[in-house]
Amino acid sequence: xxxxxxxxxxxxxxxxxxxxxxxxxxxxxxxxxxxxxxxxxxxxxxxxxxxxxxxxxxxxxxxxxxxxxxxxxxxxxxxxxxxxxxxxxxxxxxxxxxxxxxxxxxxxxxxxxxxxxxxxxxxxxxxxxxxxxxxxxxxxxxxxxxxxxxxxxxxxxxxxxxxxxxxxxxxxxxxxxxxxxxxxxxxxxxxxxxxxxxxxxxxxxxxxxxxxxxxxxxxxxxxxxxxxxxxxxxxxxxxxxxxxxxxxxxxxxxxxxxxxxxxxxxxxxxxxxxxxxxxxxxxxxxxxxxxxxxxxxxxxxxxxxxxxxxxxxxxxxxxxxxxxxxxxxxxxxxxxxxxxxxxxxxxxxxxxxxxxxxxxxx
Ligand SMILES: *Cc1c(COP(=O)(O)O)cnc(C)c1O
Numbered sequence: 187x188x189x190x191x192x193x194x195x196x197x198x199x200x201x202x203x204x205x206x207x208x209x210x211x212x213x214x215x216x217x218x219x220x221x222x223x224x225x226x227x228x229x230x231x232x233x234x235x236x237x238x239x240x241x242x243x244x245x246x247x248x249x250x251x252x253x254x255x256x257x258x259x260x261x262x263x264x265x266x267x268x269x270x271x272x273x274x275x276x277x278x279x280x281x282x283x284x285x286x287x288x289x290x291x292x293x294x295x296x297x298x299x300x301x302x303x304x305x306x307x308x309x310x311x312x313x314x315x316x317x318x319x320x321x322x323x324x325x326x327x328x329x330x331x332x333x334x335x336x337x338x339x340x341x342x343x344x345x346x347x348x349x350x351x352x353x354x355x356x357x358x359x360x361x362x363x364x365x366x367x368x369x370x371x372x373x374x375x376x377x378x379x380x381x382x383x384x385x386x387x388x389x390x391x392x393x394x395x396x397x398x399x400x401x402x403x404x405x406x407x408x409x410x411x412x413x414x415x416x417x418x419x420x421x422x423x424x425x426x427x428x429x430x431x432x433x434x435x436x437x438x439x440x441x442x443x444x445x446x447x448x449x450x451x452x453x454x455x456x457x458x459x460x461x462x463x464x465x466x467x468x469x470x471x472x473x474x475x476x477x478x479x480x481x482x483x484x485x486x487x488x489x490x491x492x493x494x495x496x497x498x499x500x501x502x503x504x505x506x507x508x509x510x511x512x513x514x515x516x517x518x519x520x521x522x523x524x525x526x527x528x529x530x531x532x533x534x535x536x537x538x539x540x541x542x543x544x545x546x547x548x
Contacts, residue, residue: 191441191524192480193544194537196226198235200432204414205239207430211396212408218242220265222389222411223251225531226436227538230258231547236414237262243284245409249274252281267409269312269320275299284308286348286386288321290331293342300341308345309335310386313370315363317355325370332374346384346407347371352391359392361400368404390419397426412531419531436534438491438527440508444477445519450511460504473513478525481506484543485529486536492528 209219221241226232228251233244237260244255247268255264263283270278270285270292278285279299287293287309300307311328314321322328328347335344349367351359364387371385387395387405390413395401397420412419417431451469458464461482481503485491488503497514512519519525529537537543 188544190544191439192478192484192537192542193439193546194529194534195437195439195546195548196229196232197432197435197437197548198231201232201235201415201435202239204417204431204435205236205241208393208410208414209240209242211393212410215396215401216406217387217396217401218384218407220245220267220386220407220409221414222246222267222409223255224248224267225411225415225534225538227251227535228254229538229545230254232415233260234258239414242407249277249281253277256281265409270296279303279305279307282307284310284345286310286312286320288312288314290334293331293335293339297339297342306341306343308343310346310348310384311344311374313347313349313367315349315351315357315366317349317351317353317357319350319354321349325373328370329374329377333377336378344378344382346382346386347374348384348386348407348409349388351388353389359388359395361395361402364388364392364395364405365402368402371404389413393420394424394426415534416529416531434528436529437494438485438529438533438537439524440478440480440527442476442519442521442523442525443479445474445512445521447472447474449473459502465502473511474515475501476510476512476519476525478508478510479506480508480543484537484540485533487532490530490533492530494526494528498525 212219219241220243221236222245223233224246228246233255243265244262245265245267246252252264266282266285269288275295312321314323335342351357371382384407385405386407389409392408393413417428417433420426421428450473451467483505488500499511501509501511
């Protein structure tokens, strides 16, 4: 089954280059990089490339991935970046050195468990600055919790504050927003009478502030996934020059299982497709099309697949099939040929998580 398709090829050298470049760029502003491995389902080889490239922390939303990274021999501090479930507190303490938190009850449970395991667990308190995913909304509550941790919790060490932007509410990490986080950190510092070690100013989208050279001075940690794995979003959506990074770390390859010329408009009474929808079909007459042996089960959304060759158009997909128009393709595709795609972040998450998909390193 070694050479089977569909296959995702991961270029580890290019990945490591991207990690190093981001670590360098951030480093020149005194910013440490938490390398977020969840985009590639925390594959140990990917985690190792983040480690070799110089990420200060290995970060994931999932404890299973953190455990895999530890078992792969990575010795960097492990960071859990999703607010812990109460039901996983024991494993959080066992596996993660540091976690992002927004619930007092959870932090109390972490403290109890850390005491049981004889550990000191670090926490970063998350502030919600308007993106409306995780984080304290009430700043007074956040400052009070910080003070409580500082004075009453023996096995929890408050190491900083953080925020997440551009995930649910599409809020941009403007210099003003990040300054708001710094101001909040300083309010906490005033209450505690000491400096916080980290101000964690967001994810890939915050790299815009580095590229624009206007990141507030005290931001000293970013948690970067997409900007290292793909380096696409800032380029495609915001027009930033990401040319110092490789955008070809991931390649998807699928095998052609049928090539035929067929009508472009379905023949018969149109009802619903396999997913209960009625898509629009355009009648372009008879067209040559190829059927690929991969489908939504493998990658999620076919519109996020980007054919690497000219003249190929993705028409649609069902669970296990992808239908592409090849009428205008430069290559004369035959059954058994392999078609290559560039992929988006969401696609990589699915592909690397799917047991039907072969992961290969090049
Ligand atoms: C996923 C995630 C990140 C990384 O996001 P990218 O956009 O991939 O860089 C950072 N922080 C948190 C809390 C996350 O959930």
